[in-house]
Amino acid sequence: MDEIKDSAYFQDSPCTEIKSFFDTAPPLKDVIEINRKLEEFKKRNHSSSEHKRSRRVVCITSGGTTVPLEQRCVRYIDNFSSGHRGAASTEYFLKAGYSVIFLYRRGTCQPYCRSLPDDLLLECFDITDELNIGVNPGDAEAVKRAVSEHHSAVIKGNLLKLPFTTIFEYLQILQLIALSMRSLGSSAMFYLSAAVSDFYVPWEAMMVHKIQSHTGPLDMRLAQVPKMLLALRKDWAPLAFCISFKLETDTEILLEKADMALTKYNVHMVVANELLTRKEEVIVVSKSGNITVCRDKNQDGADV
Amino acid sequence: MDEIKDSAYFQDSPCTEIKSFFDTAPPLKDVIEINRKLEEFKKRNHSSSEHKRSRRVVCITSGGTTVPLEQRCVRYIDNFSSGHRGAASTEYFLKAGYSVIFLYRRGTCQPYCRSLPDDLLLECFDITDELNIGVNPGDAEAVKRAVSEHHSAVIKGNLLKLPFTTIFEYLQILQLIALSMRSLGSSAMFYLSAAVSDFYVPWEAMMVHKIQSHTGPLDMRLAQVPKMLLALRKDWAPLAFCISFKLETDTEILLEKADMALTKYNVHMVVANELLTRKEEVIVVSKSGNITVCRDKNQDGADV
Numbered sequence: 380m381d382e383i384k385d386s387a388y389f390q391d392s393p394c395t396e397i398k399s400f401f402d403t404a405p406p407l408k409d410v411i412e413i414n415r416k417l418e419e420f421k422k423r424n425h426s427s428s429e430h431k432r433s434r435r436v437v438c439i440t441s442g443g444t445t446v447p448l449e450q451r452c453v454r455y456i457d458n459f460s461s462g463h464r465g466a467a468s469t470e471y472f473l474k475a476g477y478s479v480i481f482l483y484r485r486g487t488c489q490p491y492c493r494s495l496p497d498d499l500l501l502e503c504f505d506i507t508d509e510l511n512i513g514v515n516p517g518d519a520e521a522v523k524r525a526v527s528e529h530h531s532a533v534i535k536g537n538l539l540k541l542p543f544t545t546i547f548e549y550l551q552i553l554q555l556i557a558l559s560m561r562s563l564g565s566s567a568m569f570y571l572s573a574a575v576s577d578f579y580v581p582w583e584a585m586m587v588h589k590i591q592s593h594t595g596p597l598d599m600r601l602a603q604v605p606k607m608l609l610a611l612r613k614d615w616a617p618l619a620f621c622i623s624f625k626l627e628t629d630t631e632i633l634l635e636k637a638d639m640a641l642t643k644y645n646v647h648m649v650v651a652n653e654l655l656t657r658k659e660e661v662i663v664v665s666k667s668g669n670i671t672v673c674r675d676k677n678q679d680g681a682d683v
Numbered sequence: 684m685d686e687i688k689d690s691a692y693f694q695d696s697p698c699t700e701i702k703s704f705f706d707t708a709p710p711l712k713d714v715i716e717i718n719r720k721l722e723e724f725k726k727r728n729h730s731s732s733e734h735k736r737s738r739r740v741v742c743i744t745s746g747g748t749t750v751p752l753e754q755r756c757v758r759y760i761d762n763f764s765s766g767h768r769g770a771a772s773t774e775y776f777l778k779a780g781y782s783v784i785f786l787y788r789r790g791t792c793q794p795y796c797r798s799l800p801d802d803l804l805l806e807c808f809d810i811t812d813e814l815n816i817g818v819n820p821g822d823a824e825a826v827k828r829a830v831s832e833h834h835s836a837v838i839k840g841n842l843l844k845l846p847f848t849t850i851f852e853y854l855q856i857l858q859l860i861a862l863s864m865r866s867l868g869s870s871a872m873f874y875l876s877a878a879v880s881d882f883y884v885p886w887e888a889m890m891v892h893k894i895q896s897h898t899g900p901l902d903m904r905l906a907q908v909p910k911m912l913l914a915l916r917k918d919w920a921p922l923a924f925c926i927s928f929k930l931e932t933d934t935e936i937l938l939e940k941a942d943m944a945l946t947k948y949n950v951h952m953v954v955a956n957e958l959l960t961r962k963e964e965v966i967v968v969s970k971s972g973n974i975t976v977c978r979d980k981n982q983d984g985a986d987v
Contacts, residue, residue: 445761448760449932451932451958451959452763453762453763453878453930453932453958454760454761454762454763454880455760455761455763456752456758456759456760456761457749457758457759457760457761458757458758459756459757459758459759486790574757576758577894578900578901587932590881595907596882596904596905596906596907597882597904597905597907598902598903598904598905599902599903599904599905600900600901600902600903601900601901601902601903602900603899603900603901626757628753628755628757628891654755654757655755
C-alpha cells in the first residue's frame, strides 16, 4: 500500500504523462479570448491594493467531460452529470461573497435556473394576446427570481462562465484558469465538482473517420487520463484551497477511495458521494475527520 | 457482393439477434402509459370511418441514443446529434397536414424552438419592473411564434412527444409505436433521423458498478446492435413508408453505404449526408434515382 500512500507528485512519470497529454491534445480554440476574460475578471474582483476590497475567487467546475472516439466526432463517451450541484454551489458561493469562475459543460444546468422546468418556454409561458407573453402564475416568481439574480451577478462582474465539452477542452481551460489564479495565492479556491473522464482515446491514436459498423464487434482500448490534480496542487496554483469530489456506485469502497484521493493528491477536502443517494447525503472527508452532510440543500459552504 | 444484395431479413440469424436484444434488455418503464398515449393519439388522428377525415401519421425519430457502460450508469457512449433536423422536420410535416409521433432524445431540440438561443431565459428576458418580465424586442416575435405554434399542435392532439435516452429505450419504444401504427397500413410513415448506436454493451455483460480507473488501460468489447430496420420492414409495420438516414464522415463511401441500406433493408428512401456539409446538402437516394437537395431549409417533404 506504500504506492498509494506516497504522494504521487514527487514521481516523474505522472508529470511526463501530463505533459504528453497537453502536447498531443488538439489545440484549444479561443485561448486569447479566454485569457482576456480571465484577466478582466481578476481585475474586477481581486485587488492587491490595501484600499480596495477583494473578493475571494472560487473556480467551480460542473458537468461531465466527453471523450471523442473519432477525430471527425460522431461518437463519444460521456459522463452522467446534470451539473445541478455545480450550479447550486455557484449560487451559494456568490451569496457568500465569493466571485465565481464557472467552468461548465455546455448544455448543463445553469446557476439560478435549477427550479425551472426543462421545457421552460413551452411549459411556463402562454400567449396572453397578440402582443404579449405572460408567465404562468405558478411559475412567475421562480422565473423572475432566476432572471434578476443572474443579471445581477453578471452585471456586477462577479460571475464568469466558461463552457467546455471534451476532456481536452476541460483540462486545457482548467489549466488557464489555475495559472491565472496563481497570483491570488491562498485567496483562490477550486471546487471541482465536474465529472471528469478517467479514460480517453489519445488524439493521435484516434480514427479519423467514423468507425464502420459492418465488420463485427468493436474492440476499444482506452488510456488513463493523467491525474491533473497533481499538476494543479504542485505547479499551477499550489497555494489555492482545493476541494475535489468522488462519486462511486459501491458504498463499500467510497470512503476508501475518498481517503486515497485526499492523501494521493494532497487536496484539502474530498466530498464523497454514492450515485443513488447523492442528493440526500454526502460525506466531507478531510485530514481532521469526516462530516456527513444530509439534505436539505446538500451544500457545503466551505470556509477557507 | 451477393451477401449485400440479398435481403438480409430472409435469413434466420438477424431475427434471432433481434429477439435476443429485446429479451436481455432492461425492461422499459411506463409501457402501459406509452401504449395508452399511442392508442389515444391514433383515435384522435386516424379514423377508419369513411365519414371522418384521417390524417396521415408519421413517426419522426430524433437525437442520439446512449449506450450505458455500467448498469449503475455513470459512463455511456453517445452519438453527436442535436436533433435539429428531427425538430425542423416535425414542424414541416405538421404544416403539411400530417400528425406526428416525435420520438426524441431527452434534452435535444424541440419543434418550434429552433430559432431560440440555448440560454433562453437568461438571454431573452429582462426584468421590466417588480411585477413583470419583458421579452427583449429582438426576440419577441420568435418567442411568441414558438409558444403559440407549439400550443396549437399539442392542443389539437396532432403532436405526440415521447422521450428516450438509451439504445434500449429507443428500440423498445420504436417497437411499440410501430406495432401501434401497423393498423394504419400505408397511411403510416417512418422518418428515422435519430442517430442510433451501432455498437452496445449487452445488459448481462455489463459491469454492475462504476468501472474503476486505477488499474491501467481499459479494454472494451462492444457488440453490434442488431439492425431493427429489418424487423420494422418485415414484421412490425410492413406497409408503412420508410425513410432512413445515413451519416458518414467520408464522402467516398457515403453513396455506397446509402445504396447498401436501400437494398439490404428495403426502405423506400435513404437520406444520405456527410458530417461537415449536412446543413448545406443532403442526397435523397431511392430506387428511382438520387436527388441532391441543397439548402435552404434542407427539408425533404416526402410524398407517400
